Amino acid sequence: MTISKGSGSTISRRGLFQSSAAILGGAVLGKDAKGDQEAQVRNVNTNSSPSTLKITDLRVVTMGGRHIIRLYTNQDVYGLGEVRDGASATYALFLKSRLVGANPLRINYLFQKIKQFGGHGRQAGGVVAVEVALWDIAGKVYGVPIYQMLGGKFRDKIRIYADTTESKDPKIYAQREKERKEVMGLTWLKMDLGIEMVADTPGTVTVPSGLSPWEQRILPHPFVAMEVTDKGIEKLSEYVAAVREAVGMEIPLAMDHLGHLGVNSIIRLGKAYEKFNLAWMEDVIPWQYTDMLKHITDESPTPILTGEDIYLKEGFINLCEKHAVSKIQPDLSTSGGILETHKIGEAAMEFGVPMVMHYAGLPVNCMASVHCAAATENFLALENHSLDQPWWQDLVEGIEKPIINKGYITVPDKPGLGITLNEEACKQHMGQGAAWFAPTPQWDNERSGDHLWSMAPPRAAAKVG
Numbered sequence: 001m002t003i004s005k006g007s008g009s010t011i012s013r014r015g016l017f018q019s020s021a022a023i024l025g026g027a028v029l030g031k032d033a034k035g036d037q038e039a040q041v042r043n044v045n046t047n048s049s050p051s052t053l054k055i056t057d058l059r060v061v062t063m064g065g066r067h068i069i070r071l072y073t074n075q076d077v078y079g080l081g082e083v084r085d086g087a088s089a090t091y092a093l094f095l096k097s098r099l100v101g102a103n104p105l106r107i108n109y110l111f112q113k114i115k116q117f118g119g120h121g122r123q124a125g126g127v128v129a130v131e132v133a134l135w136d137i138a139g140k141v142y143g144v145p146i147y148q149m150l151g152g153k154f155r156d157k158i159r160i161y162a163d164t165t166e167s168k169d170p171k172i173y174a175q176r177e178k179e180r181k182e183v184m185g186l187t188w189l190k191m192d193l194g195i196e197m198v199a200d201t202p203g204t205v206t207v208p209s210g211l212s213p214w215e216q217r218i219l220p221h222p223f224v225a226m227e228v229t230d231k232g233i234e235k236l237s238e239y240v241a242a243v244r245e246a247v248g249m250e251i252p253l254a255m256d257h258l259g260h261l262g263v264n265s266i267i268r269l270g271k272a273y274e275k276f277n278l279a280w281m282e283d284v285i286p287w288q289y290t291d292m293l294k295h296i297t298d299e300s301p302t303p304i305l306t307g308e309d310i311y312l313k314e315g316f317i318n319l320c321e322k323h324a325v326s327k328i329q330p331d332l333s334t335s336g337g338i339l340e341t342h343k344i345g346e347a348a349m350e351f352g353v354p355m356v357m358h359y360a361g362l363p364v365n366c367m368a369s370v371h372c373a374a375a376t377e378n379f380l381a382l383e384n385h386s387l388d389q390p391w392w393q394d395l396v397e398g399i400e401k402p403i404i405n406k407g408y409i410t411v412p413d414k415p416g417l418g419i420t421l422n423e424e425a426c427k428q429h430m431g432q433g434a435a436w437f438a439p440t441p442q443w444d445n446e447r448s449g450d451h452l453w454s455m456a457p458p459r460a461a462a463k464v465g
Contacts, residue, residue: 048075058096059437060089063429071133079133082364083125084333091126096443104137120311131337132368139416150375157408161188161381170242178246185406188252188381195259204232221285224260256282270300280305294324308358320351331358332369345376360385363396374411394425
């Protein structure tokens with residue numbers, strides 16, 4: 001069988017398969033492509049030779065307290081990644097010596113090498129920044145958008161959901177949500193509604209006096225002994241009722257930041273909110289308490305969601321397998337990056353659990369999330385916290401503007417992430433005296449024994465056999 005290529009030339013079925021294998025083998029599985037395979041890949045960046053591509057440097061620029069990395073190579077291609085908000089740039093920089101000299105197209109190999117340096121919460125920031133940059137490089141080298149290397153896209157546009165600034169006046173809060181819908185065109189809304197909104201009204205919250213800031217914010221929910229009263233639930237419901245009246249029942253509406261409440265209070269809130277048909281209540285208790293989450297999910301008619309702090313797929317699979325939540329919410333900047341989040345979505349799909357995505361950061365990992373969402377079947381909506389920051393979209397170029405248009409982001413078709421940085425705009429948000437991707441030679445020789453298992457001494461190992 002032959003397939004026409006135009007201008008009278010043809011390509012055999014075997015040649016087509018070999019060309020496809022070269023792309024998938026080099027870009028997705030991370031294997032070095034052989035010379036004869038490279039000759040068949042017609043869309044390879046002409047400035048790049050995949051089999052000889054090497055990482056040469058890792059540099060960081062900081063703006064607004066957040067960090068963007070560049071992975072440089074020995075050829076005319078580099079990759080962008082972003083360290084999650086609240087995480088130190090050091091999480092990425094100390095990985096440099098473990099990456100320099102490696103072929104960046106070996107994405108799986110390099111991720112397996114560095115994933116041990118991530119952790120739940122912000123500690124995954126460096127690993128993910130590198131992983132995203134590797135995918136950006138691979139897409140640029142092979143001339144395809146990242147979603148294509150994940151198997152192609154299910155959707156052309158990514159639905160955005162967002163909250164808005166709180167107000168203790170229910171009518172003002174409702175009006176702000178209405179503007180999100182009618183002015184900005186959002187088709188999915190969220191509201192932050194915690195007990196602090198009503199706590200200054202006597203009789204709404206039961207809580208031990210004299211709690212320290214650590215006890216109020218860091219100590220896990222079950223150990224704070226804080227409960228909401230019937231009066232408190234009534235006052236909170238007034239906010240939800242006002243918002244529902246303003247935006248209607250048709251649009252999905254989610255709930256976040258409830259407070260450090262006990263299990264019974266969460267269940268009672270879930271029952272009180274049933275008539276408002278909420279999309280979910282978010283992060284009601286720490287995700288590690290799987291049995292407690294399942295108890296809440298089983299008892300609450302309002303769906304339960306969690307996941308923004310979970311690193312790697314295993315924690316999500318445990319929650320989904322036990323049906324401890326109604327929906328999962330990975331944040332790509334924490335969960336392990338593009339491929340790991342895609343795997344999380346596929347695993348959840350097998351258990352009948354939908355996936356929304358948390359995100360609060362700069363456009364780099366936002367676009368990484370867009371590519372992942374486009375290629376993941378059970379995806380519902382992606383969060384964005386920058387609707388009120390007009391300069392946010394100015395930080396990048398090469399993408400359709402406005403980036404968020406009537407509640408959606410169009411999936412870019414350009415290679416890699418599909419964006420470049422607008423240096424002039426970025427520098428306006430850098431700290432005084434900060435350098436633009438300054439050299440980082442101090443991280444060139446960072447070394448340690450990173451093996452996760454015992455290793456035989458070299459001489460002893462040499463005697464085996």
